Amino acid sequence: MRVRAYFGMLFRNRLRIHPARWHMALAIAPVTFVNSFFYRVQNLFYGRRIRNTEIEHPPIFIVGHWRSGTTHLHELLVRDERFTFPTTYECFAPNHFLVSDWCAAWTAGLFMPRVRPMDNMQAGLERPQEDEFALCGMGAPTPYLRMAFPNRPEPFGELYNTDEAGAADLERFKAALLRFVKTITVRRKQTVVLKSPPHTGRIGELAKLFPGARFIHIVRDPYATIPSTQRLWHALDTAQGFQIPRHATLDDLIFSTFNRMYAGFEHQREEIPDGRLCEVRYEDLVENPLGQMERIYRELDLGDFESARPGLESYLSSQKGYQPNRHKLSPDLKSAIDQNCGSYQR
Numbered sequence: 001m002r003v004r005a006y007f008g009m010l011f012r013n014r015l016r017i018h019p020a021r022w023h024m025a026l027a028i029a030p031v032t033f034v035n036s037f038f039y040r041v042q043n044l045f046y047g048r049r050i051r052n053t054e055i056e057h058p059p060i061f062i063v064g065h066w067r068s069g070t071t072h073l074h075e076l077l078v079r080d081e082r083f084t085f086p087t088t089y090e091c092f093a094p095n096h097f098l099v100s101d102w103c104a105a106w107t108a109g110l111f112m113p114r115v116r117p118m119d120n121m122q123a124g125l126e127r128p129q130e131d132e133f134a135l136c137g138m139g140a141p142t143p144y145l146r147m148a149f150p151n152r153p154e155p156f157g158e159l160y161n162t163d164e165a166g167a168a169d170l171e172r173f174k175a176a177l178l179r180f181v182k183t184i185t186v187r188r189k190q191t192v193v194l195k196s197p198p199h200t201g202r203i204g205e206l207a208k209l210f211p212g213a214r215f216i217h218i219v220r221d222p223y224a225t226i227p228s229t230q231r232l233w234h235a236l237d238t239a240q241g242f243q244i245p246r247h248a249t250l251d252d253l254i255f256s257t258f259n260r261m262y263a264g265f266e267h268q269r270e271e272i273p274d275g276r277l278c279e280v281r282y283e284d285l286v287e288n289p290l291g292q293m294e295r296i297y298r299e300l301d302l303g304d305f306e307s308a309r310p311g312l313e314s315y316l317s318s319q320k321g322y323q324p325n326r327h328k329l330s331p332d333l334k335s336a337i338d339q340n341c342g343s344y345q346r
Contacts, residue, residue, distance in 0.1 A: 002039055002095055005139030006032040010242075013149040017242040025242050035137075038096030046098050046186060053182040057191040058212035060300075063200040063265070065258065067228035068220040069282035074128045074195040076285075076293060077216075079311035082303060084190040086134060086180070089125040094134035094180055098187060131180060132196040140176035141169040143198060143257075150237040150245040160257055161201040161264030174209050181210070201264030204271045214300045215272060217265070220282035222341035223334070227327035229254055251333070255340045262344070275301060289316055 001009070006028065010017075017025050060077065064070050078085045090097045135142045141156040158164040159173060184192055199206060203215055230250065237245040269277060278299040285292045293312060297305040329337075 001028075001032055001137050002036040002139065003032045004036075005137075008139070009145060009148060012155075013152050013242075016149065016152065018244045020244065021242045035093070035095055038093075038100045042096045042099045046183075050179065050182050050186055053185050055181060055185055055210065056189070058210045058214070059181060059192045059194050060214045060216065060302075061199055061203070061206060062193065062195040062216050062218065063203060064197060064218040065200065065220075065225055065229070065261070066197045066232055067225050068197075069218045069285060070195050070197060071128075072282075073216065073218050073280070073285065074193065075315065076289065076312060077193050077296075078128055079315050080302075080308035081311065082190055082308075083193045084184065084188040085128040085193045085195075086131050086184055087126050088129040090184065091129040091131060091134040092125075092137065094137045094183070098183060128193075128195065130196045131177070131194050132198050134180050135173065135176050138176045138180065140173050142173070147236050147240040148242055150233075150241045150247070151243045154253065157257070157260070159202070160198055160261045162205045163201075163264050163267060164260070170205065174205065178209060198261070201261040201268070203265060203277075204268030207272055207276070213276070214302070215277045216296060216300070217277065217279045218282055218285070219279070219344060222337050222344050223329055224327065226254065226258075226337050226341065227329060227333065231327070251336065255336060258340060275299070 010025070060083070062070050062073050062077070074085070077083060089101055093100055132142055132144050136144050141159060143154055143156050143159060145156065146152075146154045156169060158166070159169065162170060165173075181192055181194070200217070206215075207213055233250060233254070234245070234247065237247070278296050280292055280296060290309065290312060293308070294305045297303065297308070
C-alpha cells in the first residue's frame with residue numbers, strides 16, 4: 001500500500017490494533033513511503049504509456065468460490081505460453097512493479113513462505129496470484145481489507161455482488177482493475193489470465209469493462225469447499241491481521257458471502273454471450289485434467305490445445321506428490337452447508 005491508503009485504512013478502523021500486533025503495523029509504515037516513492041517514479045516514466053495502452057486480447061477470468069480449485073485451474077491454464085498472468089510480486093507491489101522488481105523483488109522474496117499457509121501448495125514471487133490483493137495495495141474498495149481488521153465489520157462486502165455496489169465504489173474498483181491489467185500489458189502483450197474468487201459475483205461488470213472477456217467457473221463439493229474456506233480465513237486472518245482474530249461469527253460471514261456472491265453470479269451470467277462462459281467441476285478436473293482442459297479450450301475457443309499439452313503434462317507430472325488437506329464435518333456444519341449450498345452443484 002501507499003501512504004494514503006495504508007493510514008486511511010488504519011484510521012477508518014480507529015487504530016484498534018492488538019498490542020501484540022503494533023510492531024507489525026509500525027514496521028509496515030515506512031514501507032508505505034517507499035511504495036509511494038516508487039509509484040511516483042513509475043508514473044513519471046510509464047504513466048502516459050499505461051493510460052494509453054490498448055488491451056488487444058481480452059482477459060480470461062477464473063471464478064468460483066474460495067477453495068474450489070481456482071488456483072489449480074490458474075496454474076494449469078498459464079502453462080500455455082500464449083497466456084500471461086499477474087505474478088505474486090506484481091500483485092503485492094501493484095503500484096510500482098515496472099520499476100521496482102529489479103531491486104525489490106529479491107528482498108521481498110526473503111519473507112515469502114515456501115508454501116501457502118492455508119494449504120500445501122507452493123508459493124513464490126514468480127507464481128500466479130489473485131489480482132484482488134493488487135486491488136488492496138492500490139487502495140481500491142475490496143472486501144479483502146477485512147483481513148487487516150478481522151474483528152471489525154467487513155468493509156465493501158457489497159462488492160461481492162456488483163448488483164448491490166454503490167456507483168462511486170464500483171467506478172473506483174473498475175478503474176483500479178483496468179489500470180492493473182494495462183500495467184501488466186505494458187510488460188507482456190499476451191492474454192492475461194486473472195483468478196480471484198470475489199470476481200464470481202462481478203462477471204457482468206467485468207464483461208462490460210473488458211469486452212470479449214472469457215470466464216471459467218469452477219465448482220467443488222461444498223462439503224470440501226466450506227470447511228477448507230474456514231481454514232483459509234483462519235490462516236490468512238492470523239497471518240495478515242492487526243488484531244487477534246476471534247472468528248465468533250466466521251461461519252455466518254462465510255455463508256452470507258457465499259449467498260451474496262452467487263446471487264450476483266446467477267443473475268449476471270445471463271448477460272454473458274454464448275461461448276464466453278465455461279463451467280467445470282473440480283472433481284472432474286482432478287480425475288481427467290487434460291480432457292477437461294481440452295474441453296475448456298474448445299468451448300471458449302482459446303486456440304489450438306495441442307500446443308498447450310506439453311506444458312500441461314509437465315506441470316501435472318510435477319504435482320503428483322501433492323496431498324490436499326482433509327476435513328471432518330461436524331453435524332452442525334453439514335446442516336448449515338445443506339441449508340445454504342444445496343443448489344450450488346447442479
